[in-house]
Each structure stands twice: as structure tokens, then as C-alpha cells.
Amino acid sequence: MKTATPSMARVINDRLALDLLLERGPLTAPQLRELTGLSRPTVSDLVERLMEGGLVEATGESGEARRGPNARLYGLVADRAHVAGVDLRREIVSVTIADITGQVVGSVTREVRGDLVDLVEGAIAEAAGERVLDTVVVGAPGLVAPSDGELVSANDVPGWRPGQVGAWRRRLGMPVILENEVNLAAIAELRTGAAQGSEDFVLMWVGDGVGAAVVLGGRLRRGASGGAGEIGFLEVGGAAFCDLVTLSVAGSLERTELAARLAAGAFAFVTLLDPGLVVLGGTTGHEGGDELAALVGARLRELGPAPTEVRASTVTGNAVLQGAVLTALDLARDHVYGSG
Structure with a gap:
């Protein structure tokens, strides 16, 4: 059994704190100590490290209604990374952009026509605006081969061709993950439905x-x-x-x-x-x-x-699109925050 090194322990503690901030919103240092069980010096070092890394920022103070000094609140830097979820069907492509906290900051819907590489690239660019994306997850009909992430056989989306995912990756210059659309809906059902x-x-x-x-x-x-x-x-x-x-x-x-x-x-x-x-x-x-x-x-x-x-099902709205965003956020958070 291996003993965690100090650097490994820091990575684990950092991810634990970041996940708590994702789940609960801004927290004070005493709240982080209570929820993590970490010591005062460890939490102090952790907060300083995350702020220096541009992952956490001071968002205000707690206890405005009580006497005495207020505790500083710390929250995630929401625009540290952005992701795109894409739902591509026979007739419509829908795109949602979210920041790393999961807040939706842009969306676009277009008719499916013309070249699919141009279509998806243009829809993502319109929805994202000036934001730089970390990860894109596309939901579409069909069997997605685990070996290369491409469709096993053609689906019914007009213009789909072999190597479609690779073409998106080259054009967009970022990770693009293809997933079966029902699989993504199941992710939304698991997490929110x-x-x-x-x-x-x-x-x-x-x-x-x-x-x-x-x-x-x-x-x-x-x-x-x-x-x-x-x-x-x-x-x-x-x-x-x-x-x-x-x-x-x-x-x-x-x-x-x-x-x-x-x-x-x-x-x-x-x-x-x-x-x-x-x-x-x-x-x-x-x-x-x-x-x-x-x-x-x-x-x-x-x-x-x-x-x-x-x-x-109790998922409201587009379950496929929500599952795509949730999947992209998981990947982006591992990339930005570390997998712990």
C-alpha cells in the first residue's frame, strides 16, 4: 500500500475543496475546514494556492447580519474554462455553452444543411462568442466505437461521413467527444432526473x-x-x-x-x-x-x-443537450482541476 506524498495529498485536498465549491457554492475557510476535516493551516494554504492558480476568488463576506468580524467567502472563478454541448439530429443542431460551474452562458439552434463540419463549427462559434472552449461533446444517433470515437456505421444525419469526429477536432483545435444521444440523455437522467x-x-x-x-x-x-x-x-x-x-x-x-x-x-x-x-x-x-x-x-x-x-423521465428541456454539457464539464474539470 503506497503512502500519499505531500504533493499528491495537496492535489487530493485541492480537488476535494473545488468539488465542494461546485456543489455548495461560495464557502468560508471555517466551512471548508468543517466539511473537509482539514486543519486550519492546511485550508489556509489550500485557499492561497487555489487563488494563485486562478481557480478560486474572494466573492464577498458572510455574516453581514451579525456583530463581529465577517468571514471571507471563496468561490470558483466561473470563466476559468468553458465547454460546449451539441445535440445533432436529422433536422436540427443545438449548442449550449456553459462555464466551469455549469452556468449556461450561450446557446444556438440551427437547421441541418450543408457541410457538417462548417455547420457545427459555425454554431459553436456563434454560441461561444469570444469565449475559449476547453471541451466539446456531441450527441448524435448511432453506435460510437470505443476504439476511435467514430460511428460504427452511418446514421441518418444528412451529410455525415466517415472520420467526422476527426474532422471536427482538426477544425476546432480542441478535444471533441462523440457520444450516442440516448447515452447522454441517461447521464442527464442520472444527475438531474x-x-x-x-x-x-x-x-x-x-x-x-x-x-x-x-x-x-x-x-x-x-x-x-x-x-x-x-x-x-x-x-x-x-x-x-x-x-x-x-x-x-x-x-x-x-x-x-x-x-x-x-x-x-x-x-x-x-x-x-x-x-x-x-x-x-x-x-x-x-x-x-x-x-x-x-x-x-x-x-x-x-x-x-x-x-x-x-x-x-423528469428531465425538463433537451435531455441530450444537458447530458452533453454535463459530460463536457466532467472532462473539463478533470483537465483544469486535476482528477485527484
């Missing part, structure tokens, strides 16, 4: 497209080729699952029939993974709400013994 507090769950995304994402042990599971969760190809009753529940079909079904079809797809995950929780996302999941989730849950209980809760 219906799956908060659940380390194991499956997000079933049902709308214009049909897919799923698998989270086990609090981690997104992509599979050997990036194909984990591609439930649309599953054959149910002699037909592809995607053809049974896609948006154009779902609207014509009785609610109980739709629930039965969704349960048939979800049951594949329940029998193989026993996730304990299935979240219904996409247009159908949102619009169906708690009523549809309850019907699917009841049908799953009829199909097998593994207890499985079914919840409707």
Missing part, C-alpha cells in the same frame, strides 16, 4: 427514434462496440421493437397496448440485467408520464419475478 440516487437503471428512449441506455454501478455501459442498449433491433412478436413503438405508431395505440409493447422491450433488460429501475424517456415517455409508467410497471410484474420500478 428520475434516476437520481439510483446506481443501476435503464433509460428507454421512445419517440422519433427508439433506443436505450444502460447504467450499472453508476456508470454508463456502452458495450464492446458501443451497441449496448440498441433495443430497436430486438424482435418482438416477429417485428422489430422500433417498428412497434415508434412515435408514428404509438399515437394510434390504446394506452394499455402501448404499455404492453414497452414492457416487452423492457423485459429484455430486466431478465438479463435486473436493473431495478426503468426510466421512460423521449416524447412518448414524457407525454405518457406517471400513468404510462405505472401501466408498464404493472405489466413487467406480470412477466417476471424481478422487482422493477418504472418511472417517467
Whole structure:
């Protein structure tokens, strides 16, 4: 067992303090001591070091309403780094820019037309303005190969070509990460939505497209080729699952029939993974709400013994875009703050 060196201990302590400031906002030195358990001299040195590094700044004072000296508040330097989240679909590309605290500072939506490299570069530049970006995460349909971060096969976004991610990286001159759009929606669901507090769950995304994402042990599971969760190809009753529940079909079904079809797809995950929780996302999941989730849950209980809760997605707005920003922030914070 290795003993932490003084330099390693400083890195760990710095990241601990930075994460607390991310989670709780500005804190005083006494609050940092209480939350970290570190000594007064250690916290004093830590704050001075982070301020000299341009990561933390004094943001005001606490205790204005009480007598006696006020304690100085320390907060993160928000513009220390910025990231871009991109949601690229068949018809629309949406971009959100956030500072390192997660505050949204810019956004753009454009129609998909022309060269995709030019389109995404232009949309990011418009949303970012003069801000320099640290990381870009793009969500798009399709299987993303873990080996090189490119699509395994072409998707339905007009103009997509082999080597697309590499072309973005060369043009933008920064890290660009491609992720399956449903996987990113699952990240948003895990961090801010219906799956908060659940380390194991499956997000079933049902709308214009049909897919799923698998989270086990609090981690997104992509599979050997990036194909984990591609439930649309599953054959149910002699037909592809995607053809049974896609948006154009779902609207014509009785609610109980739709629930039965969704349960048939979800049951594949329940029998193989026993996730304990299935979240219904996409247009159908949102619009169906708690009523549809309850019907699917009841049908799953009829199909097998593994207890499985079914919840409707609670992420508001664009879940894919939010997941892209959250993923980009994780990468940027590791880069700027150190991984501890």
C-alpha cells in the first residue's frame, strides 16, 4: 500500500475543496475546514494556492447580519474554462455553452444543411462568442466505437461521413467527444432526473427514434462496440421493437397496448440485467408520464419475478443537450482541476 506524498495529498485536498465549491457554492475557510476535516493551516494554504492558480476568488463576506468580524467567502472563478454541448439530429443542431460551474452562458439552434463540419463549427462559434472552449461533446444517433470515437456505421444525419469526429477536432483545435444521444440523455437522467440516487437503471428512449441506455454501478455501459442498449433491433412478436413503438405508431395505440409493447422491450433488460429501475424517456415517455409508467410497471410484474420500478423521465428541456454539457464539464474539470 503506497503512502500519499505531500504533493499528491495537496492535489487530493485541492480537488476535494473545488468539488465542494461546485456543489455548495461560495464557502468560508471555517466551512471548508468543517466539511473537509482539514486543519486550519492546511485550508489556509489550500485557499492561497487555489487563488494563485486562478481557480478560486474572494466573492464577498458572510455574516453581514451579525456583530463581529465577517468571514471571507471563496468561490470558483466561473470563466476559468468553458465547454460546449451539441445535440445533432436529422433536422436540427443545438449548442449550449456553459462555464466551469455549469452556468449556461450561450446557446444556438440551427437547421441541418450543408457541410457538417462548417455547420457545427459555425454554431459553436456563434454560441461561444469570444469565449475559449476547453471541451466539446456531441450527441448524435448511432453506435460510437470505443476504439476511435467514430460511428460504427452511418446514421441518418444528412451529410455525415466517415472520420467526422476527426474532422471536427482538426477544425476546432480542441478535444471533441462523440457520444450516442440516448447515452447522454441517461447521464442527464442520472444527475438531474428520475434516476437520481439510483446506481443501476435503464433509460428507454421512445419517440422519433427508439433506443436505450444502460447504467450499472453508476456508470454508463456502452458495450464492446458501443451497441449496448440498441433495443430497436430486438424482435418482438416477429417485428422489430422500433417498428412497434415508434412515435408514428404509438399515437394510434390504446394506452394499455402501448404499455404492453414497452414492457416487452423492457423485459429484455430486466431478465438479463435486473436493473431495478426503468426510466421512460423521449416524447412518448414524457407525454405518457406517471400513468404510462405505472401501466408498464404493472405489466413487467406480470412477466417476471424481478422487482422493477418504472418511472417517467423528469428531465425538463433537451435531455441530450444537458447530458452533453454535463459530460463536457466532467472532462473539463478533470483537465483544469486535476482528477485527484
